[in-house]
Amino acid sequence: MCDREAVVKSPGSIANLGPGFDVLAVALSGLHDLVHVKASPGTGLVRVYSDVPVLTGSSNNAHAVAVKSLEKFKWLSSCDIEIYVRKGVPVSVGLGSSGATAAGAAFALSLIAGSVDEETVLSLAGEGERFVSGVAHYDNVAASLLGGVVIVDTKYKKAYKIEIPKEIHVGVVIPETGARTEKKTYVARSILPGKIDLETHVQQSSSLAKLVYGLIKGDLRLVGRAISEDEICEPSRSKLIPLYREMKDIALREGAYGFNIAGAGPSVFYIHDDLDEITRIGGVILDFLKSKGVKASLLASRFSNQGVEVVSGG
Numbered sequence: 421m422c423d424r425e426a427v428v429k430s431p432g433s434i435a436n437l438g439p440g441f442d443v444l445a446v447a448l449s450g451l452h453d454l455v456h457v458k459a460s461p462g463t464g465l466v467r468v469y470s471d472v473p474v475l476t477g478s479s480n481n482a483h484a485v486a487v488k489s490l491e492k493f494k495w496l497s498s499c500d501i502e503i504y505v506r507k508g509v510p511v512s513v514g515l516g517s518s519g520a521t522a523a524g525a526a527f528a529l530s531l532i533a534g535s536v537d538e539e540t541v542l543s544l545a546g547e548g549e550r551f552v553s554g555v556a557h558y559d560n561v562a563a564s565l566l567g568g569v570v571i572v573d574t575k576y577k578k579a580y581k582i583e584i585p586k587e588i589h590v591g592v593v594i595p596e597t598g599a600r601t602e603k604k605t606y607v608a609r610s611i612l613p614g615k616i617d618l619e620t621h622v623q624q625s626s627s628l629a630k631l632v633y634g635l636i637k638g639d640l641r642l643v644g645r646a647i648s649e650d651e652i653c654e655p656s657r658s659k660l661i662p663l664y665r666e667m668k669d670i671a672l673r674e675g676a677y678g679f680n681i682a683g684a685g686p687s688v689f690y691i692h693d694d695l696d697e698i699t700r701i702g703g704v705i706l707d708f709l710k711s712k713g714v715k716a717s718l719l720a721s722r723f724s725n726q727g728v729e730v731v732s733g734g
């Protein structure tokens with residue numbers, strides 16, 4: 421039995437999308453991790469290798485996912501597990517890098533164990549996020565697994581996918597400075613308000629519902645307007661991102677449909693239906709940052725309906 425392997429591709433993602441803290445995320449096109457899992461006869465030893473040296477061994481969340489998988493799939497404990505992670509999603513910038521690996525590892529291990537059940541895979545992948553941020557949140561991992569825009573059902577640990585109705589291009593401005601440390605998601609979560617008042621709840625729910633309605637109707641301007649609204653994370657997290665307000669003003673003034681923080685930051689993202697506009701608006705933001713002595717780069721991508729994909733094995 422312990423002589424199986426699987427290679428999967430798992431996409432990066434943007435979580436929250438403005439008002440959907442821990443509830444919404446979207447998979448991205450052209451950015452993915454490659455996760456190769458091998459099982460061989462043994463005693464339940466887990467070894468993880470990565471092309472990003474600091475992520476080799478037990479500092480890679482794939483290790484935590486594998487340990488949980490051995491507990492979940494009992495027969496795997498008579499196997500040794502080796503995992504090779506080739507990172508394609510930039511680490512620690514807000515593009516769901518840890519989530520991409522966690523989702524890929526959970527999916528590949530479940531394939532090898534012969535039991536790919538969405539809820540189990542989601543729950544195993546969430547353990548990879550717990551390892552990184554202290555909390556098992558499911559937004560990034562659900563987007564990496566399913567593709568599209570996902571809505572996380574936090575009560576029943578499920579995720580519902582909304583197919584992206586039309587081309588939505590996204591520009592991501594990645595600052596070289598900002599809260600980009602190993603613990604950045606942990607820190608970015610620790611500064612959030614512990615409680616919110618009723619008025620904030622109503623406003624946030626309205627923005628979130630508007631975003632989902634806009635997606636279903638294919639109304640990108642409405643989607644963008646909703647993406648720009650967040651009463652919970654943006655007020656505190658934006659203070660960790662140099663020139664955040666100015667960047668948002670520029671993007672919206674230049675015609676971006678919506679702008680907000682990508683995941684836990686420090687990157688920011690904006691959307692448009694025209695790729696050329698994404699490039700042009702990004703250029704204006706980068707020129708502005710340069711004039712202020714802030715180094716940053718632009719990454720252009722697209723919202724994608726593609727989730728995790730099997731490359732071989734299983």
Ligand SMILES: Nc1ncnc2c1ncn2[C@@H]1O[C@H](COP(=O)(O)OP(=O)(O)OP(=O)(O)O)[C@@H](O)[C@H]1O
Nearest residue numbers: 480481512513514515516517518521602605683684
């Ligand atoms: N397989 C992995 N891939 C990437 N980061 C990992 C992995 N395993 C552990 N980490 C740790 O997680 C940290 C950041 O991941 P985290 O998911 O919090 O941020 P992110 O990738 O920017 O995504 P986001 O803010 O969108 O959730 C990294 O600095 C790294 O130390």
Ligand SMILES: N[C@@H](CCO)C(=O)O
Nearest residue numbers: 435441442605683684
């Ligand atoms: N929803 C998560 C995504 C980042 O991991 C957060 O904002 O903290």
